[in-house]
Amino acid sequence: MNLRLDGKVAIITGSSRGIGAAIAIGYAEAGASLLLVSRSTPSEETLARLEATGQPYYCLSSDLIDV
Structure with a gap:
């Protein structure tokens, strides 16, 4: 499946590492613009891949529990 x-914008929470970072990279590779929300800054590797x-x-940077 391709x-x-x-032309789409994705908002991804928990995007600084793990599954969230992998989803962010996958969405960007598929052509989406991204708003990444997490408590910490994404790793250098994640940023380089993006x-x-x-x-x-x-x-x-935001803790969504406080919203």
Whole structure:
């Protein structure tokens, strides 16, 4: 299956590591622009992989429990 998300924006919580980071990278590779929300900054490796996709992304540090 070749899922494309060109022109879409995805908001991904818990995106600084693990499953959330993998989802963020996958969505960017599929063409989505991203808003990444997590308590900590994504790792250098995650940021490098996101940069390599060429898709725009913005990282927002927030603890959603406080919202």
